[in-house]
Structure formats: structure tokens, C-alpha cells
Amino acid sequence: MLKNKDRSSKKSNLAVSAVALQDHILRDLQLGHLSVADPCKTKVQKKENKSKSLRRDSAAMVDTGLRKTAEGPKGEDPEKEYVLDPTPPPLTLAQKLGLLALPPLPLSSDEWEKVKQRSLLQGDSMQPCPICKEEFELQPQVLLSCSHVFHRACLQAFEKFTNRKTCPLCRKNQYQTRVIHDGARLFRVKCATRIQAYWRGYIVRKWYRNLRKMIPPTDAKLRRKFFEEKAAHHEIYECSICLTPLFFHCDGRQAAAGTSSQHPRETVLLSCAHLFHNACLLALEEFSLGDNAPFHVCPLCRSCYQKKIVEY
Structure with a gap:
């Protein structure tokens, strides 16, 4: 008799341990929604429970025409850090029996x-x-x-x-x-x-x-191009010494403003980007030779210059 009792107790302990381990595996795999019962019956029961809860929660509502103002969300810090699962999951039967840690x-x-x-x-x-x-x-x-x-x-x-x-x-x-x-x-x-x-x-x-x-750049070619572009932007059309039209426009074409284009007068470009007739500038240099020799200054901006004959 004692042997039979011991065997039956061992079998019951093994059954309890097996059920506990099976329950732990189901929860560990997040399969707790599975049920041994008929799924159709469980669905019907869930629907009935939902309908009963709705009936209990339902109450008579009287429309007064006044709408309640919806309360806005509380001002929370968007940079706040928080734990998603602060509470540990409930212990399974296997953990309660000491079968698992x-x-x-x-x-x-x-x-x-x-x-x-x-x-x-x-x-x-x-x-x-x-x-x-x-x-x-x-x-x-x-x-x-x-x-x-x-x-x-x-x-x-x-x-x-x-x-x-x-x-x-x-x-x-x-x-x-x-x-x-x-x-x-x-x-x-x-x-x-x-x-x-x-x-x-x-x-x-x-x-x-x-x-x-x-x-201006230091390279000779780039420096020459720099002053030509600078003079073109100034849009100078007449000599500031003799006050007659220049025969060289900013786009490189000859002008026929009042004089014949068969004998164009030489135009000189200074390093300060001013344009003059070459003859007018030479005459001015000879006239002011004793003042600033051997350097000459521009008659407009009073800066020392270098000159270049403009070719058309």
C-alpha cells in the first residue's frame, strides 16, 4: 500500500511539474491567448461579456445643447525618458514551484x-x-x-x-x-x-x-582682364579731359557719335579703371610733368596709374 501511495504521489508531482513547465513555455512564447476550450465558444463568451459590460455602463443621457470643452493634453516634457514595462510579469507556476529561476x-x-x-x-x-x-x-x-x-x-x-x-x-x-x-x-x-x-x-x-x-590679381593677364571688366562696368562714354565721345564702348564696338569712324582716336585704359583719349592724357602728363615726376596721377581719382592702349 505504501509503495502504491509513493508511486501515485510521484506521478502527481510529475504531472504538476509538466503542467507548470507547459504553462511557463506558453507564457514565455507569449501564447497565452491560446485556449484548450473550443475557440467558437470562447468567442461567443467574449461577445456576451462585452455586451453585458456595455449594458451596465450605459446610462440615460440628456442633451442640454451645451458642449463640454475638451481638456487638452497636459504639458509633458517631450525629452522625458520612461520605462515601458516597469512592473515585472507575474510569476508562472514553474517559477513558484522553484523549477525555474x-x-x-x-x-x-x-x-x-x-x-x-x-x-x-x-x-x-x-x-x-x-x-x-x-x-x-x-x-x-x-x-x-x-x-x-x-x-x-x-x-x-x-x-x-x-x-x-x-x-x-x-x-x-x-x-x-x-x-x-x-x-x-x-x-x-x-x-x-x-x-x-x-x-x-x-x-x-x-x-x-x-x-x-x-x-586686382597679381597675374598680368588676369590683372589686365580685371581692369577691362572694371572699366566696362563703369560705362564710360566720353573723355573726361576733352569732354568728347570715346570711340570705344564697353562691348568693344566703335561708336559713330558725331565724328567719323575712319580716323578713330586712341583710347587708353588706366589701372584705376578710367578711360581717356591717349592724346589728351599725354598732353596732361606733359603739362603736369614738374609736379609729380616721375609719377603721374589720374585726373579723376588722383591715384598713381599704369596705362594700356585699348585695341578695337
Whole structure:
């Protein structure tokens, strides 16, 4: 009799252990929605329970014509970090019987700070998401207790696809998740740096173009071209000494303004970008030879010049 009792007790213990392990496996694989009962009956029961709850919650409403003002959302800090699963899952029967180890306790704020520092040292927020291989930018971002970082939507899709809660990189089971904003912060800094770089480049290019318009180059050919363009922009049409029209326009064509084009007068271009008749300038140089010899100054801007005969 005692032997039969011992055998029956052992069989019952084995049955209880098997049921406990089976329950733990179902919960671990997030298959708790499965039921041994007929699924059609369970659906009917759920519908009946919903209809009963709606009937209980329903109450007579009197329309007074006054609409209540909808309360807006409370002002919360968008940069606030929070834990998505602060409470641990309930213990399974196998864990209560001591067949399996207990789940880890929720991490404290100091432990989360250490996990975040480890993630920052690894540079996970600067790298693309390991699941979708795209930048984090301003999308919601989650940090796992194993210090790996993912898009929140990508991690939810991965959990739904695999039907279990394991890290996609290190395969850690029953991890804890925390919402962070490091990727969004880095993306804002990157965008601000890019905008500043474009603006500074625009300012420097604009300053350099203005500088090239003001300071003549050292190369002889470029210097000659610089002064010719400068004189063309001035649009000088007459000699400032004799006050007669010049026969050289800014576009290089001869003018027929009152005189014959068969005997054009030579036009000289000064380094200060002023145009004169060559004969008028020579006469002025001979007239003022004793004043500033051996240097001559422009009769308009009073600066020392170099001259070049303009060819048409």
C-alpha cells in the first residue's frame, strides 16, 4: 500500500511539474491567448461579456445643447525618458514551484544610467537601427536592458513576428525597455551643424566674390582682364579731359557719335579703371610733368596709374 501511495504521489508531482513547465513555455512564447476550450465558444463568451459590460455602463443621457470643452493634453516634457514595462510579469507556476529561476527585478534609475552610458560608449544611437538599417532621426527610440538600441516600431514588429521577447542582437530573454531620445538629439545637432555649414559657406563665397571685385590679381593677364571688366562696368562714354565721345564702348564696338569712324582716336585704359583719349592724357602728363615726376596721377581719382592702349 505504501509503495502504491509513493508511486501515485510521484506521478502527481510529475504531472504538476509538466503542467507548470507547459504553462511557463506558453507564457514565455507569449501564447497565452491560446485556449484548450473550443475557440467558437470562447468567442461567443467574449461577445456576451462585452455586451453585458456595455449594458451596465450605459446610462440615460440628456442633451442640454451645451458642449463640454475638451481638456487638452497636459504639458509633458517631450525629452522625458520612461520605462515601458516597469512592473515585472507575474510569476508562472514553474517559477513558484522553484523549477525555474525567478525573473530579474526591474532596474533602478542608477542601473538604467549605467546601461545608457554603456550604450553611449558603444555609439549605438549614432549608428542605424540594426533591424531596419535606417537612421533614428526623430522617430521613437528604445533602449534595452542589454544596452542595445532600436526603433520602437521595429522592435514591436520583431516581437510580433518572432512571437517571443528576445533581443535581436544578443538574444537576451525577458529584457526591459526604456524610451530614450539620444538619436533625436544627435539628429537635431547634425541638422543644425549642416545648416550652419551651408550658411557659412554662402557668406564666405559672397565675401570672396566681393573681394575679387575689389582687389586686382597679381597675374598680368588676369590683372589686365580685371581692369577691362572694371572699366566696362563703369560705362564710360566720353573723355573726361576733352569732354568728347570715346570711340570705344564697353562691348568693344566703335561708336559713330558725331565724328567719323575712319580716323578713330586712341583710347587708353588706366589701372584705376578710367578711360581717356591717349592724346589728351599725354598732353596732361606733359603739362603736369614738374609736379609729380616721375609719377603721374589720374585726373579723376588722383591715384598713381599704369596705362594700356585699348585695341578695337
